[in-house]
Amino acid sequence: MAQERVPFLKMNGLGNDFVVFDARQSPLKLSPAQIARIGHRETGIGFDQMITVEQSPAGATAFMRIHNQDGSQVEACGNATRCIGRLLMGEAGTPHVSIETIAGLLNAFATGDETRISVDMGKPRFGWQEIPLSEEFADTRAIELQIGPIDAPVLHSPSVVNVGNPHAIFWVEDVNGHELERFGPLLENHPMFPERANISLAHVFAPNEIRLRVWERGVGLTEACGTAACATGVAAARLKKTGRETLIHLPGGPLEIQWRDDDHIMMTGDTMIDFEGLLDLNTLEFEKTAAGDAVAEPIN
Structure with missing residues (x-):
């Protein structure tokens, strides 16, 4: 079989x-199975997500296909x-792309x-069917779901919301005081979440500042998760608990989140090309x- 080698970039955001x-x-x-092998951190390149940049059927600058580590x-x-x-x-020499x-x-x-870089992540969705949940809840700011003894x-x-994918946020006093690596898989696959969910532990520790740890659906514990x-x-x-502008501190670094008056979420943070x-x-x-x-910016 002829050898076929394709170029790639390894990047990270926080x-x-x-x-x-x-x-x-x-x-x-x-x-x-091949994607999972490439994503393996000991025997493959290693990643949280594999990104394939494709032609956009809708006429955007590009289409971004996303696969998790699994x-x-x-x-x-x-x-x-x-x-x-x-x-x-960087490739187009413009200050905006879609x-x-x-x-x-x-x-x-x-x-x-x-x-x-800043990204407009669109409008969040709060309806129980939009998240989605397997049970009806009139108020998704806090739903009935718990881990541990009833009393x-x-x-x-948790608060639940969809920002392109489903999220459940548990409010705690210490994000490192719970075994997220143990509870994360159970909650990700809980029957409440028919499409699985990203699970976060959040602590508001100062005005408009939040510490956050995330168990990412299909990935596991991650240094940062933008949608979370x-x-x-x-x-x-x-x-x-905060205003509409917050600084979210993740293990990998901070992200600025602004929930604008038009309901769109703006997210701003650093990026890096690794190799x-x-x-x-x-x-x-x-x-x-x-x-x-030192890698040139264009991806082709």
């Missing part, structure tokens, strides 16, 4: 890391949108710092060909 392929000219066909395809990823926005703006996703059309904007639950009453930060900022504002490489599609072995932000 430690939420991605392998990015440009498939606008040549389609990339990988099975879920090979499953997902609708949205805020940090990946910022990373791809940076690449596409990115089509399964969840809808997203717009990325330059901030004056080439590594710092002394460990976690309870958006969901948490919106949920906090709905509960009057450039080549992947052998037959063996799934890879080599690094350039390191760090």
Whole structure:
């Protein structure tokens, strides 16, 4: 079999890391098992999500296809949108690009710092059927769901919201005081969430500042999750825990979240190119060909 090697970029947004392929000219066909092998952190390149940049059927600058580390395809990823926005703006030499996703059309904007990107994540959805939940709740600011004994639950009453994918946020006093690595898989796959859910622990520790840890659906514990930060900022504002502008502190760093008066969520934060490489599609072995932000911005 002839060897076929394709270029890729390894990027991250606050430690939420991605392998990015440009498939606008040549389609990339990988099975879920192959994607999971590439995403393995010991035997593969390693990533939270694999991003495939494709031609946009809707006429956007590009279409962004997102696969999780387990090979499953997902609708949205805020940090990946910022990373791809940076690449596409650098390639086009413009301060704005539109990115089509399964969840809808997203717009990325330059901030004056080439590594710092803003993305309009659209409007959050709060209806129980939109999230979706398996039971009807009139008020999704806090639903009846708990882990632990009925009279002394460990976690309870999460806020739920959809920002392109489903999120449940548990409000706690110490985000490191709970075994999210143990509770995360149980809650992600809870019958309440027919499409599974991203699970977050959030603590409002100062005016309009929140600490956040995230168990990401199909990934596990992650350094940062952009949609979780958006969901948490919106949920906090709905509960009057904060105003509509928040600074979300994730293990990988901070994200600025603004829930505007038009209901759109603006997310702003840093991006980084880790290295450039080549992947052998037959063996799934890879080599690094350039390191760090010395990599040229265009992804092709």
